[in-house]
Amino acid sequence: MAVKIEKKIKGYSVVTPEDKAKESARSEAAARKAVDELPTADVIQMHERIERPEILIGSTYKIKSPLFEHALYVTINDIVLNAGTEHELRRPFEIFINSKNMDHFQWIVALTRIMSAVFRKGGDVTFLVDEMKAVFDPRGGYFKPGGVYMPSLVAEMGAIVEDHLKSIGMMHDPDMSDAQRALIAEKRSAYEQRSKKNSDVAAVVPAAAADAGHAEDIEVTGEGVSFPPSATMCHKCSTKAVVIMDGCATCLNCGYSKCG
Numbered sequence: 001m002a003v004k005i006e007k008k009i010k011g012y013s014v015v016t017p018e019d020k021a022k023e024s025a026r027s028e029a030a031a032r033k034a035v036d037e038l039p040t041a042d043v044i045q046m047h048e049r050i051e052r053p054e055i056l057i058g059s060t061y062k063i064k065s066p067l068f069e070h071a072l073y074v075t076i077n078d079i080v081l082n083a084g085t086e087h088e089l090r091r092p093f094e095i096f097i098n099s100k101n102m103d104h105f106q107w108i109v110a111l112t113r114i115m116s117a118v119f120r121k122g123g124d125v126t127f128l129v130d131e132m133k134a135v136f137d138p139r140g141g142y143f144k145p146g147g148v149y150m151p152s153l154v155a156e157m158g159a160i161v162e163d164h165l166k167s168i169g170m171m172h173d174p175d176m177s178d179a180q181r182a183l184i185a186e187k188r189s190a191y192e193q194r195s196k197k198n199s200d201v202a203a204v205v206p207a208a209a210a211d212a213g214h215a216e217d218i219e220v221t222g223e224g225v226s227f228p229p230s231a232t233m234c235h236k237c238s239t240k241a242v243v244i245m246d247g248c249a250t251c252l253n254c255g256y257s258k259c260g
């Protein structure tokens with residue numbers, strides 16, 4: 001293409017092959033830099049080829065069941081992926097169970113190895129919680145302090161995995177609305193008022209009856225709130241927290257209510 005030069009020429013140089021090479025190298029570097037500056041999308045997710053780091057962080061939970069003479073200690077270790085970035089994830093990596101009790105040793109070893117393998121496969125491992133919590137012991141379950149019914153030891157392990165996954169942000173409680181929470185608090189205080197009145201009445205009748213009245217007081221234990229001893233099992237939240245109020249069965253834990 002012809003270019004008409006309208007100004008005076010003050011100097012000139014010839015483009016050599018070296019200049020051309022330098023120029024293309026420069027544009028290549030610029031392109032590479034632009035790519036480097038793009039936000040990277042390779043967030044590491046849990047998968048089975050991730051090697052176990054030398055050190056893992058974890059938590060140990062204690063299970064004390066009336067079905068066992070000795071306590072069981074459940075340890076879940078976590079791996080931290082993408083540490084220090086906005087994509088930081090804490091994922092369960094392995095589970096161990098320790099106990100003096102050797103009765104169920106082979107099954108416990110098998111269960112924990114398979115669970116660890118599922119953890120390392122990655123993806124949504126929360127299904128383990130539902131599967132384990134649905135295991136019923138044909139010899140019958142037991143109540144934990146606080147009145148939560150455990151249908152089996154495996155179910156309690158499932159509850160521990162659930163607590164753990166909640167603590168690392170992999171599972172969340174279903175949201176309870178403010179109105180629902182307020183309703184439960186209201187029912188609870190109404191029930192407390194009534195049982196207080198009952199125990200005042202009981203104070204003028206023989207001592208044994210007074211004791212029975214007193215036993216109905218709701219105590220707050222170290223484990224959090226507990227429910228009246230006469231409360232029955234709620235089928236919605238598996239907690240012994242259902243009381244009869246105004247002819248309606250009312251759960252003081254989750255607010256479930258059934259009249260009639």
Ligand SMILES: [Zn+2]
Nearest residue numbers: 234237251254
């Ligand atoms: Zn309930």
